[in-house]
Amino acid sequence: MESVLKIRRWVLVDGRSIRSVARQTGLLRNTIKKYLKDDSPPSYHRQAPPTRHKLCNGFDARLQTLFEQDQKRPRRERRTAQKLYEQLVSEGYTGSYSPVQRFIRDLKRAGTGSGEAFIPLYFPAGDALQFDWSEERVVLGGVEQKIKLAHFRMCYSRKPFVVAYHGEAQEMVLDAFVQALSFFGGVPRRVIIDNPKTMVTYVSRSKDRIFHPRFLALMNHYVMEPVACTPASGWEKGQVENQVQFLRGRLFVPKPAFDDLDALNDWLFLRCEDLAGRPHPERQDCTIAQMFEDDRAKLRPLGRAFDGYVEKTVRVRSTCLVQYDSNRYSVPSQFAGQHVSLRAYANRIVVVSGQDIIAEHKRHFTRNISYFEPWHYVPLLDRKPGALRNGAPFVGWQLPQAMHRIREHYTNEHNSSSICPFSQPD
Structure with a gap:
């Protein structure tokens, strides 16, 4: 543009000839004449579309x-x-x-057609973590089923973390945060979330939030500020929203197959580390893992892990069972009829009486099934020894040798009138 202005000034203002200007600048006289006729800035117009490599051979x-x-x-x-x-x-x-x-x-x-327009967001290192859920389909133990995937993403470095669960219950939320912060090795200043009932119990017209007490306990433990998005404004946590779509296409199409949920989570952990080797979307000269080092330097120390359970008071049935989420779990027989505290974790059930743990079971996600620990019922055999024959807690139990002799005694129809082996001699 400066050259055009200089040429027009030489000819139109200083009165120089086109030939002398062409000799000094090396431009063609026709080019100089074109500049003199048109005062608009010169521009390049492509004569034909660029040649690109194309798909061929069908x-x-x-x-x-x-x-x-x-x-x-x-x-x-x-x-x-x-x-x-x-x-x-x-x-x-x-x-x-x-x-x-x-x-x-x-x-x-x-x-x-054209998409929506958004304002780009900026997050300094160690400032924010985004969280969201997604639903995916996998094959576990040969059976296709739905799982819930907890997504986390560090906003500055874009480092992802995902962990799979059977549902989105509050104990899963608590466990997911504990695992994510352990994976990142520190605590950011705040976390950006949606408004699910497991975390936000009420949203007023003025957009004020009342957070769930148990979720607040998690935030207080790690001293992390929860920031709930405006309803129906997913762009406020657009990074993790995009991550959901990206990881779905990268990891869950076609459906992955594993023996169980633990094997799936082990694989997801390794994939998260692998994906950190990708170039950073804004800093192409750095990988996500390299940018995460800046994040890590700003994270606060982790400290001890939060005890992420949901607790409720339940009454022990006469069958020595307590119920949670449609399944039943056994407790020692001496607590039948009493009220105890049931603590539900993401992967186990713990029953507490006072300050003592009285029973612990692996958590199951079936429906209307009873899970027994046979030793919880052994004291009852003193009064009801015949239960060893058909008692549900003893089905398939690998009995000690003494118990085998007792069972054989009660399964022998000819000895049905014999003296009870549990009775005490006079």
Whole structure:
């Protein structure tokens, strides 16, 4: 622009000839004449669209077919451009990923039009952690089922952490935060969340929040400020919202298969570490793991872990069972008819009387099933020895040798009138 202004000034103001200006600048006289006629700034106009590598040998049609097939699937099962590229490679495609990515982008734009506009957010190192839930489908023990995935994301470094549960109950929320903070190795200043009932019990018209007391206990333990988003404003925690979609396409399409939930979580832990090796979306010269070192330096020390249980008072039935979440768990027989405290953790059930733990079970997520510890019922055999024959707590129990002799005694119909082996001699 400065050269054009100088040329116009030399000719139109100073009166110099076009030939002398062309000799001094090295420009063609026709070019100088064009500058003199048009006072608008010069610009470059592309004569033809740029030449890019294209899908060939019919792979463009194949890719469009795959894309259209995906559009008929549930949204959570649709493949990403990366997955579609891998499918084409398995079918013989030898090109790069970029043409596939552009092709899929154009197809999406043609179907949806322009998107919404948002204001970019900024978070300093160690400042904020975002949290959200998603629902995914996996195969556990050969059975396809739904699981709930707790998503965490450090806002500055973008480092992710996910852990799977059978549900979104409050004890799962508490356990997820304990595991996430342990994974990150420190505590950020605040956490940005939605408004689920497990964390926020009330939202007023003025957007004031009343947080759940148990969730506040977690926040107080780690001295972390909870920040609840405005309802229906997911962009306020857009990073973790995007993470849900990204990890769904990367990790859960096709459905992964594991023996149990623990094996799935072990795999997710390793994948979170692997994903931290990706380039940072804003600092392409650094990886997420490298940016996380800045985060880690600003995190506060973790301290002891929060005891993440939900407690309720229950009455022990005459069958020595307490109920939680439609299943029943046994306690020692001497507590039958008493009120005890039941503490539900994400993976276990603990029963407390006073200050003493009287029973502990692995938590199950079946329905209407009783889970027994046979030793809880052994004292009752003194008064009801025949229960050893058909008693539900003793089914499949690996009995000590003495118990085997007693069971054989009561399963022998010919000895049904014999003296009780538990009776005391006169």
